[in-house]
Amino acid sequence: MTIEVRVPTLGESVTEATVATWFKKPGEAVAVDEMLCELETDKVTVEVPSPAAGILGAIVAAEGETVGVNALLATLGEGAAAAVAAPSAAPAKAAASAAVDVMVPTLGESVTEATVATWFKKVGDTVAQDEMLCELETDKVSVEVPSPAAGVLSEIIAAEGTTVQAAGKLAVIGGAVATAASAPAAAPAPAPAATSAGKDIAHAPSAQKMMAEKGIDAAQITGTGRDGRIMKEDVMKAASAPQAAAPAPMASAPRAPSPAEDAAREERVKMTRLRQTIARRLKDAQNTAAMLTTYNEVDMTEVMALRNTYKDDFEKKHGVRLGFMSFFTKACIHALREVPEVNAEIDGTDIVYKNFVHMGVAAGTPTGLVVPVIRDADAMSFAEIEKAIAEKGRRARDGKLSMAEMQGGTFTISNGGVYGSLMSSPILNPPQSGILGMHKIQDRPMAINGQVVIRPMMYLALSYDHRIVDGKGAVTFLVRVKEALEDPRRLLMDL
Structure with a gap:
């Protein structure tokens, strides 16, 4: 069977x-x-x-x-x-040599065209069956095209940079020989792999091809994929890293390089279709929403003191560390109740108000920024929020988040402070109407009761959709977040 x-x-x-x-x-x-x-x-x-x-x-x-x-x-x-014939079986007779067309493979649902990015072989080269001939790029993924048969690449029909349709013709393999079974004595080709803790890790096929082209050893690259797997982006990063150069002798008189000399030191690389799509969608988000950002600053003294007082007892009882994110999540939920339009979205000519808070918490991973969603965060305690954030963050770093876990958010918090950002304007995550940007906590001199004192301060930024949220609502939201953090007792008293 x-x-x-x-x-x-x-x-x-x-x-x-x-x-x-x-x-x-x-x-x-x-x-x-x-x-x-x-x-x-x-x-x-x-x-x-x-x-x-x-x-x-x-x-x-x-x-x-x-x-x-x-x-x-x-x-x-x-x-x-x-699966296969027994080793003692005689190999089937090779079919007669013939020309075989290399066609564009299935590109995926709703994808009708691709761009020929790279040819790995030239006309006249001998190719083995399943050896990679070229790489195609679509809006979503890169697709490698293997040779359908062994033979000689006799004609390239679609050159690099050409846009081809699904099932279009790419090239022709001449003198192709199709066999029913390989000879029993043929040794299997070793799979390219790197070892990590005694475990074989197969790198991405596109990464293997690029390493071979550029003469880069896998041992010199840090893989960001699962279990240290090397991805195409890792090879591109290693290839573009500046190399150490011998110190040049001092010139007797410095002169400005000519434009032609500058051009010779430049590298022009065509944007991939994926990068073009990302750029287009980010710009579409800015063009669709009437996006505006308002700023404030918060004195973190009380939150830091409260955290330092109870963090050991909190971790002992709940099994999770008490961080700042649960305070910010609670403060935002508190403010969203007073300014519900920040938690709403536009659907055609309707405004849909959410009577719940599914909080998106941006998390950095080796492959980029993802936003897992904490569902019904408004019904959670501090401990439940901290546990959910820790669990989602761990799954994000391991690449185990499902798409369902990153969808349905009604509001987002992004903490650029962990990377040292002092101030920034976050971009909305459509169809959401608001996103709070946290930043670095920095000691600054502040005037308190007529005296200059040093306080741990953080800039806050709220980007919002001005089509739904008026300036008064945005400022009120940010002020309520500031008040709740500067006096956490307000959260307990629902003030």
Whole structure:
């Protein structure tokens, strides 16, 4: 009996993923729940376990291919005969040499075109079956195109930079030889991998190709992917890092370089389609919302004193550290009750007021900023909020957040202070109408009761959608947050 291995549910609104790594090869025995492959989406990495014990048969979706939800990835057989012929079987006779077309693979649901980013082979080069020929870029992912047969690359139809349609023709392989089975004595090609704590880690296929092109050793790169896996962006960062140079002899008279000399030292790199999409969407968010930012500052003396007094008892009782985020979350919830339009959103010509608070808490990860959502934060205690933030932050750093955990927020808090930011204007997270920016706590001289004293101060920034929130409401919200933090007893008294 043949068992199908299909793409699992990827999360709310996520319809496609890229096959990043196959951990097994056709013909290998697998146990139930043993990891077969790893898929990558825009936000998270998804591992696909084996649904049953057996022998891995055909791999339908190769590394680099984009697949939709429930798409067929591979098949499993119950015995060795279901996957490959016995080693003693004579290899099938090779088919006659012929020309084979290289076509654009399936790009994913709703994706109709791609750009040819890089050709790894030139016309006249000999290629092996499944050897990577070129890389395509779509708005979402990079897709590597393997050779459908062994032979010679006789013609490139779509050059680098060309936009091609789904199922379009890319190139022609001449003298192709298709065989039914490989010779039993053929040794399997070693999978490129780095070791970490005795565990093999397969790097992203696009990263492997770029390392080979640029002559960079994997040992010189710090991988930001799962378990230290090297991604394409890691190789690009290592390649662009400045190299140490020998000190140049001092010139007798310095002269300004000419424009031509400056141009020779520049590097012009075409934006990827993914980066173009990010840039376009960020600009669309600014163009859609009437975004405005108002500022205030808060004296953190009372919050810091309260935290220092109870942090040990708090951690002993609740098993989690008492941080500042629970105070800010509580203060924002308190202010949202008084200014509900900051917790609302526009839907056509309607304003939708949320009678609950799903708090988004921005978190930095090795691969970028994500915003996990603490649902019904308005019904949580300080300890419950701290536990939820710690758990979401840990899952974010491990790349285990699902799309559902990053959607549905009604308001967002972003803490740039952990990176040293003194002041900034955060960008709204549509369709939300408000986002609070926290910043670095810095000792500053303040006038208190006619005397100059040193106080730990923090700048606060509220970016809001002026289509819903008036200036009075925005200022009132920020003042209420300031009052609650400077006198935390107001939170207990609901003032």
